[in-house]
Amino acid sequence: MQACLDEAWKYQCLTYPNPAVGAAVLKEGRLLSIAAHQQAGGPHAEVLALKEAYYRLTKDSDILPITQALHLHNYLQTHAHNLFHDATLYVTLEPCFHYGKTPPCSLLIKSLGLREVVIGTLDPNAQATGGAAYLRHNGIKVRVGVLERQCQELIEPFVKWSNGSFVLFKYAQTFNGVVKGGIISSQASREYVHALRDRIDLLVIGGNTVRIDRPILDARLVGGRAPNVLIYSKKKKFSDNIPLFGIGGRRVYIEDSLERVAQYSFVMIEGGEGMLRATKMMVDWYLQFVAPKCRALENYRCDKKIEFLHTRKIDRDLMIWSQNG
Amino acid sequence: MQACLDEAWKYQCLTYPNPAVGAAVLKEGRLLSIAAHQQAGGPHAEVLALKEAYYRLTKDSDILPITQALHLHNYLQTHAHNLFHDATLYVTLEPCFHYGKTPPCSLLIKSLGLREVVIGTLDPNAQATGGAAYLRHNGIKVRVGVLERQCQELIEPFVKWSNGSFVLFKYAQTFNGVVKGGIISSQASREYVHALRDRIDLLVIGGNTVRIDRPILDARLVGGRAPNVLIYSKKKKFSDNIPLFGIGGRRVYIEDSLERVAQYSFVMIEGGEGMLRATKMMVDWYLQFVAPKCRALENYRCDKKIEFLHTRKIDRDLMIWSQNG
Numbered sequence: 077m078q079a080c081l082d083e084a085w086k087y088q089c090l091t092y093p094n095p096a097v098g099a100a101v102l103k104e105g106r107l108l109s110i111a112a113h114q115q116a117g118g119p120h121a122e123v124l125a126l127k128e129a130y131y132r133l134t135k136d137s138d139i140l141p142i143t144q145a146l147h148l149h150n151y152l153q154t155h156a157h158n159l160f161h162d163a164t165l166y167v168t169l170e171p172c173f174h175y176g177k178t179p180p181c182s183l184l185i186k187s188l189g190l191r192e193v194v195i196g197t198l199d200p201n202a203q204a205t206g207g208a209a210y211l212r213h214n215g216i217k218v219r220v221g222v223l224e225r226q227c228q229e230l231i232e233p234f235v236k237w238s239n240g241s242f243v244l245f246k247y248a249q250t251f252n253g254v255v256k257g258g259i260i261s262s263q264a265s266r267e268y269v270h271a272l273r274d275r276i277d278l279l280v281i282g283g284n285t286v287r288i289d290r291p292i293l294d295a296r297l298v299g300g301r302a303p304n305v306l307i308y309s310k311k312k313k314f315s316d317n318i319p320l321f322g323i324g325g326r327r328v329y330i331e332d333s334l335e336r337v338a339q340y341s342f343v344m345i346e347g348g349e350g351m352l353r354a355t356k357m358m359v360d361w362y363l364q365f366v367a368p369k370c371r372a373l374e375n376y377r378c379d380k381k382i383e384f385l386h387t388r389k390i391d392r393d394l395m396i397w398s399q400n401g
Numbered sequence: 402m403q404a405c406l407d408e409a410w411k412y413q414c415l416t417y418p419n420p421a422v423g424a425a426v427l428k429e430g431r432l433l434s435i436a437a438h439q440q441a442g443g444p445h446a447e448v449l450a451l452k453e454a455y456y457r458l459t460k461d462s463d464i465l466p467i468t469q470a471l472h473l474h475n476y477l478q479t480h481a482h483n484l485f486h487d488a489t490l491y492v493t494l495e496p497c498f499h500y501g502k503t504p505p506c507s508l509l510i511k512s513l514g515l516r517e518v519v520i521g522t523l524d525p526n527a528q529a530t531g532g533a534a535y536l537r538h539n540g541i542k543v544r545v546g547v548l549e550r551q552c553q554e555l556i557e558p559f560v561k562w563s564n565g566s567f568v569l570f571k572y573a574q575t576f577n578g579v580v581k582g583g584i585i586s587s588q589a590s591r592e593y594v595h596a597l598r599d600r601i602d603l604l605v606i607g608g609n610t611v612r613i614d615r616p617i618l619d620a621r622l623v624g625g626r627a628p629n630v631l632i633y634s635k636k637k638k639f640s641d642n643i644p645l646f647g648i649g650g651r652r653v654y655i656e657d658s659l660e661r662v663a664q665y666s667f668v669m670i671e672g673g674e675g676m677l678r679a680t681k682m683m684v685d686w687y688l689q690f691v692a693p694k695c696r697a698l699e700n701y702r703c704d705k706k707i708e709f710l711h712t713r714k715i716d717r718d719l720m721i722w723s724q725n726g
Contacts, residue, residue: 085711088722105430229710232724251689252677253578264716352577352695356705359725364576366719370681380681384719385554386410387712391589394691394709394721397413399557400684 077196077223080121080168083112084230089244089363090115090268092275092342095234097121099167101129101160108132108163119145122167122181123152126188129163130156145178153187160188168196168227170220173207182207185216192217196227200235236360237341245345245352245359246272251382251398254371255348265365267297269346272363274300277340282351283309283330292319293346302326303344306336308354334358368398402521402548405446405493408437409555414569414688415440415593417600417667420559422446424492426454426485433457433488444470447492447506448477451513454488455481470503478512485513493521493552495545498532507532510541517542521552525560561685562666570670570677570684571597576707576723579696580673590690592622594671597688599625602665607676608634608655617644618671627651628669631661633679659683693723 084098091097097113099121109128113121127148131139136155142148171181171193185193193216199205212218236242246269248260261269273279274295281293286307294302304327305320312330314321321328329336337343337358345355369379381401388395409423416422422438424446434453438446452473456464461480467473496506496518510518518541524530537543561567571594573585586594598604599620606618611632619627629652630645637655639646646653654661662668662683670680694704706726713720 082713085713085722088711229724247577249578251687252572252674253574253580255578262716262718265718265720268715268720349577353697356695356725361710361725362576362707362721362723364719364721364723365715366721368717368719370677372678382687383717384714385686386413387714387719388407388410389709389712390593390690391587392693392708393587393590394689394693394712395590395593396687396689396691396719397410398687398689399554400681400686 077166077168077194077227079107079110080112080166080196081223081226081230083110084121084168087112087114088230089233089342090271090275092116092233093237095169095231097167097169097231099125099165101125101163101165103129103133103160103163117177119143119148120172120178120181122165122171122185123148123178125165125167126152126156126160126184130159133159149179149184152184156188158189160190163190164192164194165190166194166222168223168230170195170197170199170205171207171211172199172204173210174204176204180207182210186211186214190216192219194218194222195220196222197224197231200231201238233342233361241338241341241343243337243343243345243355243358243360244272244276245347245355245362246365247347247352247362248365248367250367250369250371250379252370257371260367261365262367263297265367269365270295270297270300272344273303274298276303276342276344278306278337278343279303280306280308280334280337280343280345280347280351280355282347282354283307283311283314284350285347286314286318286320290318292323294320294323305329306331306334308332308334308351366396368401402491402493402519402552404432404435405437405491405521406548406551406555408435409446409493412437412439413555414558414667415596415600417441417558418562420494420556422492422494422556424450424490426450426488426490428454428458428485428488442502444468444473445497445503445506447490447496447510448473448503450490450492451477451481451485451509455484458484474504474509477509481513483514485515488515489517489519490515491519491547493555495520495522495524495530496532496536497524497529498535499529501529505532507535511536511539515541517544519547520545521547522549522556525556526563558667558686566663566666566668568662568668568670568680568683568685569597570672570680570687571690572672572677572687573690573692575692575694575696575704577695582696585692586690587692588622590692594690595620595622595625597669598628599623601628601667601669603631603662603668604628605631605633605659605662605668605670605672605676605680607672607679608632608636608639609675610672611639611643611645615643617648619645619648630654631656631659633657633659633676691721693726
């Protein structure tokens with residue numbers, strides 16, 4: 077289940093408006109596959125894990141190019157008879173039981189006749205719950221509540237944006253806490269941020285950052301759509317040639333209040349110390365990128381590179397071991 | 402092997418002058434035990450993993466109170482015949498092959514007749530290597546080089562302090578990079594630092610920190626010995642009633658040079674931005690504790706609590722998800 081959780085975290089918030097979910101298939105104690113739901117409209121974690129497990133067991137490469145959920149459901153139901161009768165599915169969230177963008181996973185699991193399904197936590201969404209009861213009713217052994225707290229934490233954004241608003245604060249800094257002096261994060265980190273921008277309903281940014289950094293605030297690194305922007309600023313005047321104003325199909329609000337945030341389901345705030353202070357009572361989660369460099373507090377030019385070696389929680393702190401580069 | 406690595410990292414640098422090592426025992430694909438070497442003079446990781454595996458298989462609780470390496474070797478050799486013939490030992494570092502403070506692990510493994518030994522990396526210490534060849538020569542299947550880079554990283558401090566000097570910079574900050582304003586880290590983090598102070602040969606600290614914080618710099622939280630201290634300071638005058646000067650059996654140097662550092666095998670520097678800058682060319686590794694709180698840059702009194710949820714590497718950055726408290 078921990079491996080399912082880790083896999084699901086790789087797509088945290090990218091699954092909006094769906095929850096992040098991870099799943100694994102085991103047969104005779106052997107791990108056949110681990111997969112995560114990656115994006116709304118794409119196959120659920122269970123289906124991707126069953127696809128990978130099916131391929132591992134059969135080497136039937138015809139399944140590999142199939143990416144649509146409905147086609148995967150059909151292919152597995154047609155080809156995977158008797159393959160999973162002694163298999164166990166682990167999944168962080170109760171398999172869905174309603175027809176949404178994809179057919180219900182519970183029906184697929186039942187029709188493949190898995191022996192056991194181990195579920196991290198039940199689905200808090202009244203529309204989607206019922207999968208566990210349905211599977212049990214159909215003779216599949218069902219266990220619920222494995223690493224339950226962690227599985228609930230994983231879907232907290234989903235619970236929040238389903239019932240109102242989820243606010244994520246994105247923050248980038250160097251190893252020694254410096255947030256200024258040009259691009260801080262690596263390409264992969266910036267791609268993750270662009271993928272988030274592609275998903276969110278509103279991007280919030282401070283007026284000073286807009287004036288100083290003159291950002292574009294689009295999702296070009298992942299070919300995504302540019303989000304609507306709220307510039308939080310007392311002063312309403314901005315130079316028209318700041319790139320973010322030149323993006324078509326986007327709305328830009330310039331306001332000295334953050335009230336608008338509550339009207340959106342998924343909001344990302346990007347900023348530094350000033351925005352951290354201004355928004356700390358309204359933020360649900362922080363997403364922090366720490367770059368492997370020591371940057372001088374005054375002279376930003378000479379970054380000293382480091383390499384992160386190992387991170388773990390110690391009590392409530394993070395313990396980070398790194399190597400001087 | 403990853404689980405062995407994670408276990409070993411829990412005792413990183415606490416094993417001085419020994420390397421950090423993790424080991425696991427598997428039987429028929431089932432994980433029986435994971436253990437790490439914890440402290441010089443104590444049993445090696447392999448012996449602790451075999452002890453735990455022996456207990457799991459036999460429920461013979463007589464082995465549980467045995468903590469001395471020699472007694473564990475003898476007990477296992479006497480009682481564990483035929484128990485491990487189909488077992489595999491995973492270990493991050495080649496099992497030792499010399500009589501040091503404990504009997505050689507290679508002899509124990511051979512006499513217990515394990516089927517296979519999987520080794521992360523060979524021992525770079527000429528005095529200790531030879532274990533893999535010895536085991537192979539005695540008919541045990543030996544595989545070397547699993548997660549080798551990570552297993553080598555794990556023992557980099559050992560390689561450095563064995564061949565000269567290893568310098569660790571300890572750094573504590575809040576989530577948003579603030580290092581000032583009183584105690585930052587949790588009890589468990591501070592206990593880890595005190596355990597390190599108990600092991601190191603020299604503690605280096607800046608003169609300003611001594612004047613402002615008036616520290617004790619001992620290892621009272623773990624009942625350990627207070628290390629010798631080098632105060633790095635241009636000004637040589639300090640108030641005698643600063644607690645660190647009142648600890649018996651310790652030497653305190655006050656110098657405006659860091660040359661003395663090279664004379665010691667294991668040195669820990671504790672400090673903030675100033676010391677980071679002054680020592681960045683001589684530091685081998687950083688150990689950073691990040692506390693789950695946002696602290697205002699000017700008014701230190703109002704910490705905003707957060708909770709760390711998930712951390713992973715993304716490219717060379719760290720990606721940290723946390724929850725607003």
